Amino acid sequence: MILLSHRRMRSLRGSFVLALSAVLALGACGTDPTPIETPEVEAPTAPTAEQQSRAATLLEGPDWYRHAVFYEVYLRSFQDSNGDGIGDLPGLVSRLDDLKGFGVDAIWLMPIFKSPFKDSGYDVSDYDAVSPEYGTKEDLKKLFDEAHARKMRVFLDLVFNHTSSEHKWFQESRTNKTNPKADYYVWSDTASSPTNACGPFNSTFGTVPWSLDAARDQYYFHRFYPGQPDLNFDNPEVVAETLGVAKRWLELGADGFRCDVIGLLFETNVPKDCGALQPKTAEYVKKLRAEVDKFPNRAMVAESVLFDSPKAYYGNGKDAFQMAFLFDFGYLWPIAFQSESRDQIDRAFRATDTFPEGYQNALVIGSHDVGRAFQVSQGKEWRHRRAAEIQMLARGTPYIYYGEELGLRPGTEKVVDARDSARTPMPWIRAEGHGFSVAKPWIAFGADAASTSVEAEKDDKSSMYTHYRRMLALRRGRAVFGTGAMALVDVGNPSVFAFTRSDATEAYLVVENMSESDQTVSAEVEGSELTRVLGDGKGKREGAKVTIDVPATGSFVAKLR
Ligand code: NOJ
Numbered sequence: 001m002i003l004l005s006h007r008r009m010r011s012l013r014g015s016f017v018l019a020l021s022a023v024l025a026l027g028a029c030g031t032d033p034t035p036i037e038t039p040e041v042e043a044p045t046a047p048t049a050e051q052q053s054r055a056a057t058l059l060e061g062p063d064w065y066r067h068a069v070f071y072e073v074y075l076r077s078f079q080d081s082n083g084d085g086i087g088d089l090p091g092l093v094s095r096l097d098d099l100k101g102f103g104v105d106a107i108w109l110m111p112i113f114k115s116p117f118k119d120s121g122y123d124v125s126d127y128d129a130v131s132p133e134y135g136t137k138e139d140l141k142k143l144f145d146e147a148h149a150r151k152m153r154v155f156l157d158l159v160f161n162h163t164s165s166e167h168k169w170f171q172e173s174r175t176n177k178t179n180p181k182a183d184y185y186v187w188s189d190t191a192s193s194p195t196n197a198c199g200p201f202n203s204t205f206g207t208v209p210w211s212l213d214a215a216r217d218q219y220y221f222h223r224f225y226p227g228q229p230d231l232n233f234d235n236p237e238v239v240a241e242t243l244g245v246a247k248r249w250l251e252l253g254a255d256g257f258r259c260d261v262i263g264l265l266f267e268t269n270v271p272k273d274c275g276a277l278q279p280k281t282a283e284y285v286k287k288l289r290a291e292v293d294k295f296p297n298r299a300m301v302a303e304s305v306l307f308d309s310p311k312a313y314y315g316n317g318k319d320a321f322q323m324a325f326l327f328d329f330g331y332l333w334p335i336a337f338q339s340e341s342r343d344q345i346d347r348a349f350r351a352t353d354t355f356p357e358g359y360q361n362a363l364v365i366g367s368h369d370v371g372r373a374f375q376v377s378q379g380k381e382w383r384h385r386r387a388a389e390i391q392m393l394a395r396g397t398p399y400i401y402y403g404e405e406l407g408l409r410p411g412t413e414k415v416v417d418a419r420d421s422a423r424t425p426m427p428w429i430r431a432e433g434h435g436f437s438v439a440k441p442w443i444a445f446g447a448d449a450a451s452t453s454v455e456a457e458k459d460d461k462s463s464m465y466t467h468y469r470r471m472l473a474l475r476r477g478r479a480v481f482g483t484g485a486m487a488l489v490d491v492g493n494p495s496v497f498a499f500t501r502s503d504a505t506e507a508y509l510v511v512e513n514m515s516e517s518d519q520t521v522s523a524e525v526e527g528s529e530l531t532r533v534l535g536d537g538k539g540k541r542e543g544a545k546v547t548i549d550v551p552a553t554g555s556f557v558a559k560l561r
Helices: 006-029 049-058 089-094 096-102 137-149 168-173 236-252 279-292 310-314 333-338 343-354 381-393 418-422 454-458 464-475 479-483
Strands: 070-073 106-109 126-130 153-158 210-213 218-221 256-259 299-302 323-325 360-363 397-401 485-488 496-502 507-513 519-524 531-535 538-542 545-550 555-559
Touching: 049 479, 089 096, 089 137, 096 464, 126 137, 126 236, 137 153, 137 236, 153 236, 236 279, 256 279, 279 299, 310 323, 333 343, 333 381, 343 485, 343 496, 381 464, 381 507, 381 555, 454 464, 464 531, 479 496, 479 507, 496 519, 507 545, 538 555, 545 555
Parallel strands: 070 106, 070 397, 106 153, 153 256, 256 299, 299 323, 323 360, 360 397
Antiparallel strands: 210 218, 485 496, 496 507, 507 555, 519 545, 531 555, 538 545
């Protein structure tokens, strides 16, 4: 049994250092029989000055997005500045220092464009205007400038599959069959969906995807709500218009884009390989990438469609997206945890073996669509912590959904649709109003807002917020987590997910117990040390063999070399 009492561990620390030096002196021959016990190190909550300076260098280079930590913001719920109960751009600017201090490098802003908000901004009525509730174009420019002054970046959300039915293009298109915008949308005399190799197109929101427009006396196609008519990308003018939109936002200072349901752009009856991008979409993405590449160090992340493999979104590795969401991990991890089996998570990461060189996963564990990590963990907070460790340390760029770092609870008020439960205001302080707004917020806070506020959690060593700070402190300035290789490690136990990250400088082992029972596992790994840097497990190394005791619901992250 390798579990030792804390006192015994302390007394062993000196001998551990000696043993470690002996192993290092022996080199990599691995013949030293002296077992190395894991030293118990409490993970720091803040990076060192040296880590910060290494991070600054990494975040300036072309691989910046691999090293960055992204943070998804629903502006409406983040910080109100003008007392109307709705979050806005100046409010976000006032919180940049908080985000920077927490460890955020880049912000993904959910749509901030003019919109009737029938789908929380994913129904844009003017791609070139900021929603007046959120501020002005000058406010957005200020956000870009203030973020850049802090070496932070900002991605906008491009929603090109559809517009709002209030968009002036649709208003014109619907008037008759011959107007200049007549072919901007997908019109049909019948309400029958085109069928392709993957079956008929259906509405994602479960309704019939065609609605009759009385003025034009034709049906228009809408993959989402009826107020979101799909644009017709077979029309070259639509292609040119949307590329122009991207260009103008880049010129204003956007650092890149999250591209909404980009795999759905074309509705035509082209047989496609289910799970891959249609060739026409791939062509469009290349054009978009060429636009983005005209500006230095910009990047894009694709919202892959449902569980399509994101492989095709990377093109040849240089001509399409730099990042794509790996939803097989991001959305399916709760199922894996429920079954206490790592299989699904293994599958998600194994699938990336065939991705083109240079791909970079975008990793989420909660979102404005699927709910907060707290919700999908079914209230088992430990599952959220374990999934977040995988998200922060596996190969990929983590995208933290605002409030996830606090373990925010779901709300109950519905303004738009059921997804509102995960779109409630950010509680900054304990007191009433929680520092979000002096007015009644547009939607009620989620449960337990006071005890899950930043103020309540920041000095609590056991809070979710502190857990996030520890994970971010570990990742910061360590190139291995941004660009190092990832290898799944079979520890001979299906309830324990494990992997290594390694590059020429360092190597780490990450071991996550997905069950509510203590587990002891072993594996052969590289390196000559086993220094715990995060988690509550304990380990022993004998040559290449490591044996780890991971308590029920716990984890063990160690430096191997
Ligand atoms: C995906 C977005 O994440 C979701 O919130 C939205 O409803 C649909 N796309 C439609 O834009």
